[in-house]
Amino acid sequence: MPTENLPLRALMTLILPCLFLIQSLEAAPQHDMPGVVVPVAIESGGKAPGKRTTRKDLAAGRLSYLQVAMQFDEVPLKQALRTFFKAIDVDYVPYFRGRNADSGMLSDTPISLEIKNLSAHRALDLIITVATVGERCTWQLRGGVVEVGTMARLARSGEQKSIVYPIKDLTLDVPYFDPTPGEKNTTEREKPRHLASQLMHHITAAIVPEAWEPPTVDDDQATPPPSSNGGSAWSNLKPYEENPRTRRMEALQLFVIGRWAKMQYHRDDLLVTAPDFVHRAINGYPGATMPDPSKWKLPVVPPEKQAG
Secondary structure (H helix, E strand, C coil): HHHHHHHHHHHHHHHHHHHHHHHHHHHCCCCEECEEEECCEEEEECCCCCCCHHHHHHHHHHHHHHHEEEEEEEEHHHHHHHHHHHHHHHEEEEEEECCCCCCECCCEEEEEEEEEEEEEHHHHHHHHHHHHHCEEEEEEECEEEEEEEEEEHHHHHHHEEEEEEEEEHHHHHCCCCCCCCCCEEEECCCCCCHHHHHHHHHHHCCHHHHCCCCCCCCCCCCCEEECCCEEECCCECCEEEEECCCCCCECCCCCCCCCCCEEEEEECCCEECHHHHHHHHHCCCCCCEEECCCHHCEEECCCHCCCC
């Protein structure tokens, strides 16, 4: 056998099995998970090349991009939720309150509501708001499944996750140049720790304020941890403090420990440990996959084109 043909034969030996494998994969049925057939054959948009689409990305995309129109007239909450999630084809778990509980959602609460062309997540918010009595209720995504219940139930410590948010670009004070002749040409710039402290303050005030309140005796953690300056506190948003001995300003640890969420600033990053509904309010669902409009009867509308 001619020796010059050996490299080509070896190459063909490697390529042919790969071609057969690709053909078999293309012919195989596509499923979201074993035993569950996904009605949307192809979902695209907003994904980085090579990144795997998860069940959570698919569910977030349907909640974000699909628009629904529904009307409920004295329909029990349990049935209303079943109708809603069946329409968008997303799995869900409701946490209803018992008869003796004084807050939450009862499964047989009558729902009277008319929804016209709202995004699915806003429609879900309306259903939950109408059905809630007492303690505030919400929803969150965990592993592609929507959980509905009170914030306290969804925020159990074992169901929280930690995410590092890079905030370096948010803690950079851009210099301002004063064109006045003879004057100082720049204003004094704020340090990153000052801006990080302001950002953390805004988060605790605007993003689910209940989550950042000091824990109570009924929460997982009832006693405050020791702080970096030797005291004991649930939070510190003071970036610097003067050392009485050296008279120099020293950096203090920035942190907040709340009922259901924790936050700490460290080296241009913000580490947040919280339930999904808090992370959703901070950063949304950046991996949400837009459904293929040709596979859905419901309208698929990007958020920027949805009605206010």
